[in-house]
Each structure stands twice: as structure tokens, then as C-alpha cells.
Amino acid sequence: MGRLSELFEPDTVAVVGATDREGAVGRAILENLSSGFAGEVVPVNPNRDTVLGLECYADLESAPAVDLAIVIVPPLVVLETLREIGEAGTENVVVITAGFSETGVEGAERERELREIAETYDLNVVGPNSLGVMSTPVGMNATFGPENAREGSISFMSQSGAFITAVLDWANEQKIGFRDVVSLGNKSVLEETDFVREWGDDPDTDVIIGYLEDIDAGEEFVRAARAVSDETPIVLVKSGRTDAGAHAASSHTGAIAGSERAYETGLQQAGVLRAESVQELFDYARALSGLPLPESGDVAVVTNAGGPGVLTTDAVGDSSLEMASFADETLKTLTESMPEEANIYNPIDIIGDADVERFGQALDTALADPNVGSAVVVSAPTAVLTYDKLAEVVIETRERHGKPVVASMMGGDRARAAEEVLREFGIPNYFDPARAVSGLDALARYRAIRNRSRDEPTTFDVDRERVREILERTTSRPGNRLGIESMDLLEAYGIPTPAGSVVDDPKKARDVAESIDGDVVMKIASPEISHKSDIGGVKVGVPDENVYDAYEDLVTRARNYQPDARVLGVQVQEMLEIDESTETIVGMNRDPQFGPLLLFGLGGIFVEILEDTSVRVAPIGESEAREMVDGLTAAPLLAGARGREPADIDAVVESIQRLSQLVSDFPAILELDINPLVAGPDGVQAIDLVLTVDTEKL
């Protein structure tokens, strides 16, 4: 795939399927392109000599060379057209035509072929089933939508063309501008990751925003977005968040609904700010595109109205921000400059008779405070206050201090002009103070993303070959599950297990027991029996002299309760002192979009009833593994709450990292559960194991 910049900055654009027929998409695009595009437009249509006054070519061969081709021909002709485009040496294509994978089996086959052609000719294809693309710096509107975008620094992709149409109409009214706009369509070739990369490289894109219904290659997306979000904020609405929504999304675009939990953690690990609604998407985008990042999350509130000041403070309390504590100097200045009845502590209430000058003075003093990262100006209309003048003072004061400021000049008509001026200078203004604060919150959260420490996954010294041998056992026997007979696999990756082994006759069982100090634990070894305790398949505290009989008993039970299960023998295991220990669960399953999803939780009720678990997409570094532990509500139990001896949390964190390495090294491991991993003061021990293997990936 070549550079994408030519897609957004072409000198010449062909419209293949151009027409002057009223109401036709081919006319709409030609008209949109003709108005304002800096480059040359080349209509292609074998049945016309001219279209809308432009010379029309029969095919691409006869036409001048173009940088970008917009394809609007009927579905059955699209593939042939793409081949012609490829032959003509054009790299960038937008397929507007619908009737591909969104329409059923035949269309899906057509889309598969489209992908092949794109690969053969190395084509950058947007779509099919796309509304088109826009790029305001060159005045290009290659869409068939009714609205053009205003110029701006937000680049915008959407998996729904209608969403773009709706947003542009509204954004023009709101004076929100865009740089590039892409309707992703079916994403058969170019997808979200490509545009994240492209816009990440574009110095003139200040914010990347998107509406997505799925993310095809989650792992790749996370990698790309992680890198880009160091420099450029990414704000996404990923719809299908709820069960109902996911169902609707899958019937809309045929998107495979991945797990919402995987999206949530994947997007978070990628450094994406996730918006839950259209309003939030643009409230965030407005703040991020207009304002500098704060140096801290500490906010000052300046208001002439007590009640709205309290509401603003509540909104700060709801967010990731905090109310700033003023320096003594600030309090002193405020005491001197504000009336006696004013409240000089945060929120600063400069009371109802405040004029513009007093507002400016208070804001100036607050922004000068080194403890203040940003400010909110909140006002109710009064006889002594002119919003237009207040807006000027706020703009001027904000620029002087270089700190972000948002506003809630509350009111209707009387606030509109001020609001427009404020927004022109990058300052969001809303009637509801909570929305203004939410913009500041986006800035602070993005600042945290930028400043996040990123530790590369540790590479532990492990025995890969040993694991491969164990996994390959599944190829020579029925079923693809492995159980406690494969505990060596954990040892090979440095996750401790108790002494013991799986044996297949009672005499050997006794030998193993005798080699272990004290009584032993015995468990039936059968990958098909996952709930061993339920069928009496576990015996705890067996003295050596009873091991032989216990073996026979366990095997008999297994045969009686689950006659179809393959019994591999019995595990004889050292009995741990677990009084001072906590049972934890470490697991992994593969998400269709994001790949290996690690899970950590405390055992028993904590996972099953309280659903207190944390997840991350592997591979992860130490700090993320530690977050998985610290992120549990029940984390204090591991750290020694209620007089318990603290567990060796470092050992837990290391086990999670080692598991991360294991599942990254072996894509053949589909699912894996260590349950429990017992964590005590002196380290951890994996007591039980079950995993599923994809033999085709070995």
C-alpha cells in the first residue's frame, strides 16, 4: 500500500461513472467536486462526450493520468473498473458503489475479489459502499452528501455514511471545521488503522475522531493508535456498546460483535478517548482542537452565580479533574481585589454585581496561580454584565496565560454572539456547565495518555520447546483440551507449581507420594472433567499409606460419573499450607478482534458473584500487569487487609506477565485458565490448569 496522502491531496481526480442525470450519485459527486476543488476533475463515462460542461472520457485508458479515482459504476462493473484503474497506474480509489458484503453471499464474494484486485495492483481502496472522502485544504468534496465541510483541524472517519451527512450539517451550523473526512464503507481494504496512521503523520490534523461499529484488526489497531496518541488525540464512538446496540450493529454492517470488554480495554490500552454519545464526541473534539493541554488536572472555577458554581464543582467532582487549592499569594490578591462578600476559595464566587472587569481580574489571578492547570468561567446574566465584552476578556486572559479555559455563559439569545466569538478562539461555551467541564476533562485525560509511562513487555527466560512439545500432544490424541497433566507447561514459563506429577497406576502414585513430604492432594487427571470436585475427583490430605486405594477410588468415580471422559491417570501433588494465602484466577481467551485477552481476579465468589475482574490485551508490561492487580475492588485483600499477612504481589504480577508472554508466543493456545493461582506471603503456586489448543496453529 502506498502513501495515503495522495488520497487526500490529489492533483487530478477521475469520477468513473460521472453523469448529468438529475438525482444520480454520479452527478452529485461531480457537482460537489467541481465546486471548490483546487485540482482537475476528469469525468469518465463511455456514453457521454461532456458532463456538466467537462470533457468526458470513455475509459481510464484514454483519460489523462489521475491520482484518485472515484468509482460509481454499477456493482457488476466495479471489479473490471478496478482492474482498469490498476492498469492505468492510479493508486487511490474510492468505491462509492454499494452491493457488496452488506448484501449477502454474492456481494461478499464480489468484495473478496475486490480485495484480491487491490492487492494485485497495490491499490488504496476506500469502501465499497462509501459516501466518499473530503479534504478541505484542497477544497475536495468527493462525496455525494448534501453538505461540504468547513475547514478545520479535525480529521474524521465514519463507518456510517449517514452519520457523516448528519454531522456535517450540524457542524457547519456549529462552525466546527474538518481537515479530512472519510466514509469507511465496508472497509474491504483501507480501514480505521490506516487512517489513524495517516492522520497521526499529518501535522495539520490536531484531533482524530471516528464513529466505528467494529475494529477489524484489533491488535494492529492498538499498536498503531498507541504510537499516534503520543502526539495526536484520538476520540472514538465505538457503537454496539450495549447488548442491544451490538445486535443492531451486527445487523447493520454485518460487523462481528466482539466482546465489549475487549473493546473497552483495547481502546483504553491504545490511548483512545472513548466517547459514549455524539454530543460527547464533539464536546471532546472541540476542546482538544481548540485549546492547549493543561499542565495539571487542577481546575479553578470563576463565577458570578453561587448555584451554577456549585453545579460546576459537582461536574469537576464527576470528572478526572480536581478543584485546585489556591496558593497563598492568590488568596491574598483575591482578598484585596474582590468585594468582601465574595468567596475567594475555589469556586471563586465574585457575586451577582460583578462586572466584566471583576471577572477578568479574578480569572487573571486564578490563571496566574501555579496550582491552577485550567479554568471554567461560569456566569448568569445580570444587568451589569455584557456577555460579548466578557467573552473578549476571557479570550484575552486565556491567551495571556496559555492555559486552557472553558466557559458556561448561561443564557439563551443573549449568550449566542459571545458563544460564537469564544468558539472562534477555541473556547467551548455551553449552557450546561457540566458540558464545559467535560471538555476540560478530555484535555486532562489526553494529557494523562500522553504522559503515560509505557514499559515494554519483559522477556523472561523460558523453555519454549518444552511448551511446544506439550501442546503438540493434542495432535496425537482426540480432543484439544489439556489439563493438570500439562502443568509442566507453566513450569517451563516460570510459573511455580507444587511438587508432584500425573501417574497412571496406583503403585506409581504411592511412589510419588513417598517422595513428597507429608500428606498429598490427589486429583483425577482428565481434560474432559473440568469440575473435578463436583464428582468427588479431588482428595485432600491423603497420607502415603492411603494413596494406593485413593487412586483406585478416584478412577472408579471418574468412570462412573463421566464414562466418556478420557482418564489420563491421577495427579499426586504436594499439599500447600494455604491458610495465609488467597486464591486468584489468571486466565486468557482470544477475542476475535483484539486477540489474547488476559483476565485476573480473586477466586470463588469474587469472580463468580461479584464479577470483580480486570482484563488487558496481551502482551503487557509490568505496569499494566500491576494495574490488573491493583484495579480489583478486592485488591486490599491481597495487600493484607483485615490483619492478614500481605501476599507476594510482585510474584502475582510476574505470573501475569509470564502468562502474557506464553500466550503471545503460542497463538495456538486458544484459552487458558490457572484456577487457582494461590498467592501467599512467600510467592505463588499454580494449583490447577486447563487450556484449549488450536492444533492448526501449532
Added chain:
Amino acid sequence: MGRLSELFEPDTVAVVGATDREGAVGRAILENLSSGFAGEVVPVNPNRDTVLGLECYADLESAPAVDLAIVIVPPLVVLETLREIGEAGTENVVVITAGFSETGVEGAERERELREIAETYDLNVVGPNSLGVMSTPVGMNATFGPENAREGSISFMSQSGAFITAVLDWANEQKIGFRDVVSLGNKSVLEETDFVREWGDDPDTDVIIGYLEDIDAGEEFVRAARAVSDETPIVLVKSGRTDAGAHAASSHTGAIAGSERAYETGLQQAGVLRAESVQELFDYARALSGLPLPESGDVAVVTNAGGPGVLTTDAVGDSSLEMASFADETLKTLTESMPEEANIYNPIDIIGDADVERFGQALDTALADPNVGSAVVVSAPTAVLTYDKLAEVVIETRERHGKPVVASMMGGDRARAAEEVLREFGIPNYFDPARAVSGLDALARYRAIRNRSRDEPTTFDVDRERVREILERTTSRPGNRLGIESMDLLEAYGIPTPAGSVVDDPKKARDVAESIDGDVVMKIASPEISHKSDIGGVKVGVPDENVYDAYEDLVTRARNYQPDARVLGVQVQEMLEIDESTETIVGMNRDPQFGPLLLFGLGGIFVEILEDTSVRVAPIGESEAREMVDGLTAAPLLAGARGREPADIDAVVESIQRLSQLVSDFPAILELDINPLVAGPDGVQAIDLVLTVDTEKL
């Protein structure tokens, strides 16, 4: 206190402190009153003959009798003026003048006197420190704000005058109308509860909304709001939700910050819809004032745009609503009337080329479905769709079916006219579909409030006198805490306790132990020692022969570890089989606003680390007590999760009800904790008890 209706429907209004001085509050109010008020306005000012062309009176005695007096005289003259008003027989007064409890000790004293005068003359006083009152049906604007309200059916109270000013300016632009508006000021006499009652009785108030920073008499408010919300929805922003906000609120109006947990549960028990932001307040109010209630929470979504349809579905998923499942008949009709590419399942996607007629047809079919309670119309702009016409069809179809419909005709300028028409007919329209859905959600939540079953608290047969005797012990000895020596108190209210008693010598201890089957539990009895185990003050499984020595040992330990604690003796108690039991905690503390706040949770980590508790304001009936149990995340543990025998949940529920009765009968009980109340398959047993008594309330 007389009827409040005259406050809002006076024939004559006096403005005491009327003036024509530019910029004066007395002039602003007179001007506002003079424009549009249906009744007579009577200026009062000893220094003028006429004010703004109206005859002015020297005092109220010489003026004609008035129904309502607005007081704007200086603070030091307010009390005298109120007496004059009382003498003149006027019942309703609005004190605009500030300088009372919000300004310090002197002001607070003045406010106390104001309250006394009001009581003496039976005056309905709004304020002091109020912006004034409005009532649109009689065209009365008795405020000094710059804006008048449009006529409507929403009655609005606010503890912040500036909030009213801000809202009115905005609401006029948004064409939101009001019936009565009250600036509550310092709430020295009339407070939120009075207006909830008044508007609940007013057939022309469709919705009551309010901005509150505190609720003075929580218990009374809950009672009043509970009754009113059966007929009229109440939507409140109670600010100071967050710690930061509560701090700001208390410095703003001097409101005592009650516990947010108490407000949350109190407002919920009162049937109040709580809004978290200004936007939510008015989104809810708009829907509740304009639309009928749905018969079910099942929603149909009709859209021409797949993506926005998915976003709408997510918003439904986030709310208390559900996506409706269509009846076969509906699916059949949709199949016949919609194009093949349409999605006829909910959300109905009638695809991009839908015209107004197709929209109307789909909406009509959806609303005709008996499974559909309400609908959302979501559209993106297209060439074939005229929003103005679509609005007409939506209005007409909605009215025909009598079901609530909300809209998100997405767009900017092109949506404005349609939006205005829709809103005129009660249909909220927003750019963001999530806001439209939030309006429907308010309707469905209010419907649930209306339909809620209300069981009166059960009155158990109890021994009140016995409890009074026990509580009175605190009057004859130092300290106001009672402990296990008072377990009889629980027995008197039918909460079971194990056999045993507190004795004050080792011989008696042995006698008690011998009267009990098996070994006993012994605990030091001292109200000052709350963590008995920590000092070794508990002995479990003591055989009868060791009881004597154990007694001596316990007392010695108590003396050594906490020499200042009064030791009342030792409790000798039956030892329970608690293997199959679960420890729970049942407690109560008194909230300054809402009174007795009951708490229930599971013992140990569940309360201390997971903070998994439920609270309710007492008194409560059986269903609320049951909700307290079922509402815990860990509730499945009591119900027999993970192979445990289920606890006797009925006995737990009954104990909570009995405690509710106890703390309601005895306001002298300030705090009480039963920890643990052990719940097993055969019932409950209270094992430990501590309570604090307010001896002045005995």
C-alpha cells in the same frame, strides 16, 4: 400557614420599597410587575407620592389591602415591615432583601426573628434573599430578574436566584414555558416541601422541577413528595453530589451538607427523578411536560440511517428502556410495505432513500404494535427527505396512536424549523439521539414511580416499655453508649439473640453457663470497648469448668488494656453452629436531614473493603426491606450460591423491618449496629450490639 395559591394568584400586590431610582431592585420589580400582571400593583414608600406613574402609599396601613407583599426594604427595616404586613392581614410575603443567615451571626439572628414574626402572624414568607416569584397564568413577574417566563405547565423552584435568571433566558430561546417560578432564597419559612405540596395540588402543573442545595426537613419532604409523585412528576437537581460540590454548596448558602448517600436514597424513596446536570433536568422536564406516559418501557426505533440507529439502540441499552420485540403482524406489515433492503427488526432501518411517506408508514406500523410502548424517530438528512414535512407526519402519527414519540432529526440549520414545530407539539428533538432517548427514559422511569407498590410499614407486636427502661439506663450512668448488656432490647423488638446474659461475677457466670447446653462464648461487657476481639475480650468454646477462670481473665484483660473503660461484667452466651451461616450487618444512623438511615450488608470484607451495602430511610415496609437484601451485589451468597444452603432471607427481611420500627419508635437512638446478625437456614441471631443514645430525647 394558609393556602399558598394566593401567593401565585394574588389580585393585589404591594411592592414595599418601590422606587423609580435607575438600577434599584425596587424599580426593577415594579417594572416587571407593571408589565403584564392581571391584578393591581400597589407601591409602598414613605418618601414618594407616585412611583413610575402609580400612586404610592406611605405604609401598608394606609394602602389598600393586598394579597401579596414584596419586601425590598433595607435589612434593618425588614422585621418591622413584616410586623406591619402581619397587622394589615396580608398572608403572603416575598422578602427580596438579603443580609440574613447568609451573612453571618447578626444576619442569622435577624432571620430567627423573622421566623418568629412569621409564626406569630401566620405568614407565608418566601426568602429572604430571594429573586422573587412568578406566575405566568396571571402574568405576574415579581422578580428583579431581566427575563420574564413564557407560559407553560412546568413549575420551578430554585435555591439559587442566579440559576433562575440563567434558565429563563435560555428557556425563552428554547420555547420552554413555566407556570410558577419561585426563588427559594434562604428558605427561612417556606421551603421545598411547601411548594411540592402546593404544585402537587395544582391541576395545571404537569411537572415540578427544582434546583436544590439542601433539603431542610428530609423526612417531611419524603412524605410529601411520595404523595405528590403519584400524580405529578418531580425532577430535581440536588447539587453538592460530589465531595467537592458539597463543600462548595456549604460555603455558598451555608447549607449543612447531609450525606449524599442519604439524599440519594431519600429522593429515590420519595419518587423524585434526580437529574445530574442542567441539561438532564430540562431534557426530562421537556419530555414529561409534553408527552403521555408509555404503557411499557419497550421502544421502537425508526431510522433512515444505520449508524445513528445503532447509536440510538446503545442509548436504549444504557437506559431503563428496552428494545421492543415486534409482533408477527408488525413484521408482516413491514415486510410488505418496506423495500427489500430495509431491516424490519428493531431498530427499523428504512434505508437512505426513504421519503417522508415511508417514514410515516414505518412509524405508524411500529406504534400500532401492542408490544411497543414508545418510539424514537432518527434521521440523517438526505436529498429525498424534507424535515419540515417529516415533523408533520411524526406529530400526526404520534397523536393518532397516543403513545410518546421523541425525535433526533440530525442536522443543523435544516433541522431547526422542524425541531421547533416538533417541540411545539410536545415532541423533544435533539441532534444527539441519546438525548432524545433520555427523555423517553424519564417517562418510563416516572411510569415506574407511579406504578410502584407501596406497602405500609408492618407494625410488629413489641415490648416498647422494656426498651424504654433499657435506654433510660444511660441517664443514670456516665456515657451514652450501650453494648451487649442491652441485648434484651433486641429481644423486646423480636430480633432473636442467642441464650445467655451479662453477669458481674464469676460464680454467676458459671451458673449461666451451666444453664446453657454445651460450651459457651464469653465476651467482656463494656460499652467503651468496641473492638472486643482486638484486646482479647472474647473467648469462644469455653467449657463450663473453665468459665470461672475465663471470667477473671477477661476482666483483667479489659482493665489492663483499657483502664478507663467501665466494665459491666461478662456476657455468657450460647455458642451457635455458624458453619452454614452468613454474617450480616444491620445498622442505623441518623442523617441530619433525612433522619434514621438503615444500613444492611454482609459482614467483614463485604462492608469494609467492597463497600457493598444498601441503605433506606426508615420507616420502611416489607418490600423495601427486601430490596435492601436483594440490592446487594453479594446477595446471591445469602440465597445459596456456590452450593451453600440458602439462608432464611425472610428472617433477615423481618429483622430489618423490626429495626426500622425500633428506630422510628425511639428517636433517642442515635446510632445502632447489630454486627453480626448471623443468618442461617433456620433464621437469624443477633450476636453483638452497640448503640448510642441521645438522653435528651428520652
